[in-house]
Amino acid sequence: MTDWRVVVGVVAVYLIINLIVGLRAGSRSTDTVAGYVAGDRGFGTLVMYFVTGASIYSAFAFLGGPGWAYSRGAAAFYIMVYGVLGIAPYWALGQWAARLGRRHGYVTQASMLAHRFENRNVAVVAGVVSVIAMIPYVALQMQGAGIILEHVTDGRIPRALGAAIAYGVVLIYVWRSGVMGVGWTNVFQGVFMLVLAWTLGLYLPYRLYGGVGEMFAAIEAARPEMLMPPGLDASGAIWAPGAFTSAILVSALGFMMWPHLFMKAFAAKDDATIRRTILLFPTFQLFLIPLFLVGFAGVLYSSAPDSADAIMPHIVLTSGLPAVVVGLFCAGGLAASMSTGDALVHGAASIAVEDVYVGVTKRSLDQLQQRRLIRFLALAVGIVGYIVAIVSERSLVGLLLVAYGTVVQLAPSVYGAFLWRGATARGIIAGLLAGTSVTGLLVLQPSWRPYGIHEGLIGLTINIVTLIVVSKLTTPPGAEHIDAWLATARKSD
Amino acid sequence: MKRPATIVAFAYFIAMTIGCTFPFLGIVNRVRPFVLGLPFMMVWFAAWILGAMAVFGLLYQADRR
Numbered sequence: 426m427t428d429w430r431v432v433v434g435v436v437a438v439y440l441i442i443n444l445i446v447g448l449r450a451g452s453r454s455t456d457t458v459a460g461y462v463a464g465d466r467g468f469g470t471l472v473m474y475f476v477t478g479a480s481i482y483s484a485f486a487f488l489g490g491p492g493w494a495y496s497r498g499a500a501a502f503y504i505m506v507y508g509v510l511g512i513a514p515y516w517a518l519g520q521w522a523a524r525l526g527r528r529h530g531y532v533t534q535a536s537m538l539a540h541r542f543e544n545r546n547v548a549v550v551a552g553v554v555s556v557i558a559m560i561p562y563v564a565l566q567m568q569g570a571g572i573i574l575e576h577v578t579d580g581r582i583p584r585a586l587g588a589a590i591a592y593g594v595v596l597i598y599v600w601r602s603g604v605m606g607v608g609w610t611n612v613f614q615g616v617f618m619l620v621l622a623w624t625l626g627l628y629l630p631y632r633l634y635g636g637v638g639e640m641f642a643a644i645e646a647a648r649p650e651m652l653m654p655p656g657l658d659a660s661g662a663i664w665a666p667g668a669f670t671s672a673i674l675v676s677a678l679g680f681m682m683w684p685h686l687f688m689k690a691f692a693a694k695d696d697a698t699i700r701r702t703i704l705l706f707p708t709f710q711l712f713l714i715p716l717f718l719v720g721f722a723g724v725l726y727s728s729a730p731d732s733a734d735a736i737m738p739h740i741v742l743t744s745g746l747p748a749v750v751v752g753l754f755c756a757g758g759l760a761a762s763m764s765t766g767d768a769l770v771h772g773a774a775s776i777a778v779e780d781v782y783v784g785v786t787k788r789s790l791d792q793l794q795q796r797r798l799i800r801f802l803a804l805a806v807g808i809v810g811y812i813v814a815i816v817s818e819r820s821l822v823g824l825l826l827v828a829y830g831t832v833v834q835l836a837p838s839v840y841g842a843f844l845w846r847g848a849t850a851r852g853i854i855a856g857l858l859a860g861t862s863v864t865g866l867l868v869l870q871p872s873w874r875p876y877g878i879h880e881g882l883i884g885l886t887i888n889i890v891t892l893i894v895v896s897k898l899t900t901p902p903g904a905e906h907i908d909a910w911l912a913t914a915r916k917s918d
Numbered sequence: 919m920k921r922p923a924t925i926v927a928f929a930y931f932i933a934m935t936i937g938c939t940f941p942f943l944g945i946v947n948r949v950r951p952f953v954l955g956l957p958f959m960m961v962w963f964a965a966w967i968l969g970a971m972a973v974f975g976l977l978y979q980a981d982r983r
Contacts, residue, residue: 509934509970513927516927703974
């Protein structure tokens, strides 16, 4: 049996390094809101690379990726594809947003939309939708951290306590350092989890089957359907091809709409940084391969975990690896969870203050008041996410689907802002409200979905139709304002 | 005033969307041959990802001029 004290020791060292990196990073930015939320628009390629990479390399990828490969086979390949398709439009959108942000001082996506449509209520509604989408995503990351710690300590650290410890550290460095803490810990966490994923992903197939090819040959002989898309569904039957396709489409459309990701355009130093980040981003998609290898190694493994999400810790614990390696694995998993969770907590709090609070109360706060409010909101988001994580019965994938179904509703507003002069504030608001409510309703009543289509896609359709119809009935902002806004977006520096 | 690199990128990502989803996926769907020990469909998706990097590289070069 693995000595759990060694494991906990390694994890403790990892958490302390995180704290040091996260707290020190704070002294690199100014005390302004732009410093706390957008890092004084000074992020270089290294930090941007890991910040965007961390968003795909989350607890979902680290546990859910192997979990899907293990229980659903090739269905997991959809995760590889959607990130690249999802980031491609950001080549244009990211640079446009960055130029506008430098000119007009935005730090969030919703405030950009509010200015474009000359209506603060757009920011309030988009901000509320953003926060609603981010909470289940935060909860998912916390559950992931809890699952890992619970397994490797054989239940000595229960799930709720594990999540509390990991996210206690996150809240401390987010409180002190804001986005600088998020950025620089992501670099450390990113390097750490990548080394771990590749080591385990290549080592386990060798150890258990004598090689990667040998492992897949064995799976091919026993269960060939595992190696061909669409793979299997949760019950083990062949997954619907349409479900595989719509999972890719919804996730790709929603990917860069994630506010914590989109708003990093406002943190990038210059346009070239955004371009380099996108250029390098697909490497992170390829880094999913070793995680899938770990999951596939479980297909013919001698014993089964209690849930598919736990296949990674299960194999690591039962295949006789030294305790230090198990500890490093555990830390790698926490890194995957925390590197996504910290950006979410920070992003949701920034939006709640910048867009919702300021928009609703119409109070103008000075920089220090605003920063303090964001800090308290980060704490609040952490607590709410934690409660959802503890109370929710949904699996990691279930939580992710709810989150993506909601966040994809921001897509028509963002695309509308850049591509359709006829879009109006009321159209945007009506579309967001209609799309989000329909998606929410279908999450609660899944049987109402026609042909099992993803609820996010149905909401999106309603959203777009509502946006167009209401916009046609109302008056868009003056042409002069739109011309100037679009000219700023398109003019390269 | 679309530049050639932009047109290539548009075409590539439309092709990638089709090539990586059903119904087209049904045509290429197979387990063998293995490449570097990986089953064919995993390599298929990885190849599209590498291709996307090449296209981003092309856009990057075009934007520098």
